[in-house]
Amino acid sequence: MTRPHPLILPYGTAAVAQAAAMIRAGGLVAVPTETVYGLAADATDAQAVAGIYAAKGRPSFNPLIVHVADIAAAERIAVFDADARALAAAFWPGPLTLVLPVRSDSGIAALVTAGLDTIAIRVPQHRAMQALIAASGRPLAAPSANASGGISPTTAAHVAASLGGNVPLILDDGATEAGLESTIVAGRTVLRPGPVTAELLLSHLPGEGRGPGGEVAVTKGDGPHDRPPTGPRPSPGGRAVTAPGQLESHYAPSKALRLNALDAEDGEWLIGYGDVAGDISLSASANLVEAAARLFDLLHAADANDRPRIAVAPIPSEGIGEAINDRLRRAAHR
Numbered sequence: 001m002t003r004p005h006p007l008i009l010p011y012g013t014a015a016v017a018q019a020a021a022m023i024r025a026g027g028l029v030a031v032p033t034e035t036v037y038g039l040a041a042d043a044t045d046a047q048a049v050a051g052i053y054a055a056k057g058r059p060s061f062n063p064l065i066v067h068v069a070d071i072a073a074a075e076r077i078a079v080f081d082a083d084a085r086a087l088a089a090a091f092w093p094g095p096l097t098l099v100l101p102v103r104s105d106s107g108i109a110a111l112v113t114a115g116l117d118t119i120a121i122r123v124p125q126h127r128a129m130q131a132l133i134a135a136s137g138r139p140l141a142a143p144s145a146n147a148s149g150g151i152s153p154t155t156a157a158h159v160a161a162s163l164g165g166n167v168p169l170i171l172d173d174g175a176t177e178a179g180l181e182s183t184i185v186a187g188r189t190v191l192r193p194g195p196v197t198a199e200l201l202l203s204h205l206p207g208e209g210r211g212p213g214g215e216v217a218v219t220k221g222d223g224p225h226d227r228p229p230t231g232p233r234p235s236p237g238g239r240a241v242t243a244p245g246q247l248e249s250h251y252a253p254s255k256a257l258r259l260n261a262l263d264a265e266d267g268e269w270l271i272g273y274g275d276v277a278g279d280i281s282l283s284a285s286a287n288l289v290e291a292a293a294r295l296f297d298l299l300h301a302a303d304a305n306d307r308p309r310i311a312v313a314p315i316p317s318e319g320i321g322e323a324i325n326d327r328l329r330r331a332a333h334r
Helices: 013-024 046-056 071-075 082-091 127-136 156-166 198-202 288-304 321-332
Strands: 007-010 029-032 037-042 065-067 096-101 118-122 169-172 183-186 189-192 256-258 268-272 309-312
Touching (some): 007 013, 013 029, 013 169, 029 127, 029 156, 037 046, 037 156, 071 082, 156 169, 156 288, 256 321
Parallel strands (some): 007 169, 029 169, 065 118, 096 183, 256 309
Antiparallel strands (some): 096 118
16 A cells, blocks of 8 residues: 655745644644754644654653743743753753753643653754744644654655655755754753753853862763653663653664674675765764764665665764764664
């Protein structure tokens, strides 16, 4: 049976108006952000949010990120402390998600938070997502627009290939810029590394409690092991999921993936980096920002290649390289 195709509309005023009408009617829309394409629905409509989980095949214990227009809108939904306000002022709009206590009168559907009393929230920078928020007049729950556990989408074509008719409308505004999902922070713990590095976070946190060298502590959390005071929801593997992007197997191609490869073994398609040329390279000049932007696109290409296995060259762990390696470790987990 032929898989139904979604309607793909180039970004523009008419396309945004059509997408906003679909959101207000309880439907789903795929829309680009500066990180990856998101699958958006009205975060106040439980049935619409359930549609996200159904379309993605996403487990209901895995919470969703809510996207809002500005800090004022975020403060109507979540309780901010001094740290959160400092980080929001520094990095919003942008690829930073804050996990904060959810207000009892937030109006957000309980399914968004997966039963936790915290909420993951951010202010996106991308014009398409901001336009959709404004035109719909709704906070938007929006995980990545792909089948759960699969490679995240950085183009409209990736969304269509992964979700097909499960998403009726895709707003196409070209390839995303960052190419990696947002950094997620709870308190001073990084739950998921991303474009906003721990070093950048450190430079904008309030100075109270600085150490003898003037430093402010930021913990690089171990993802599913983190235990915030709000009480995590255990996954089937027994680990706690307290924010999106913490499943052990995530961002994964359908093929086996080998990491830290210096050469391709028989049957492998090698994604190179720097001096390791490979069949194709994340960045021949060893530029980590370029590598982050190309990561998911090249994993999609590798998954579509006729070779049965994938290998990836070593990636340095400094800066955004930490986030790249986080995604690769989860993608390789079986």
